[in-house]
Amino acid sequence: MVKPQRNVLGQLLTPCSTNPMTGFYRTGCCETGDDDTGRHIVCVLLTEEFLAFSKAAGNDLSTPRPDWGFPGLKGGDQWCLCALRWKEALQAGCAPQVILESTHHNVLQYVSMEDLHAHALHTPGPVN
Secondary structure, three states: OOOEEOOOOOOOOOOOEEEEEEOOOOOOOOOOOOOOOOEEEEEEOOOHHHHHHHHHHHOOOOOHHHHHEEOOOOOOOOOEHHHHHHHHHHHHHOOOOOHHHOEEEHHHHOOHHHHHHOOOOOOOOOOO
């Protein structure tokens, strides 16, 4: 069991998606550990544009793989992406929106908070 982890806002990491079930550990959260070499830590709202980009880059996320228990993804699904894939998509101009509350703080080793905020689906309001 993975211990509670923090998001990019410094709070406890919230679930990204349980339908479809996501995360390296398939807990619904973008948790990470030493065995997660791909760093599946960016919670995003997938778009068809990004899915086409990912497929062209060699990672087909849209085709179902029942033998792996993978349903295939579509635009509108939320998913834990690899940090470097999101960065590649950012550089290509097709990065999907990010759910900050569900994105692991370790992503800041790969991308800036400024880039994450620029692509944030939910931007938290000021703290009172």
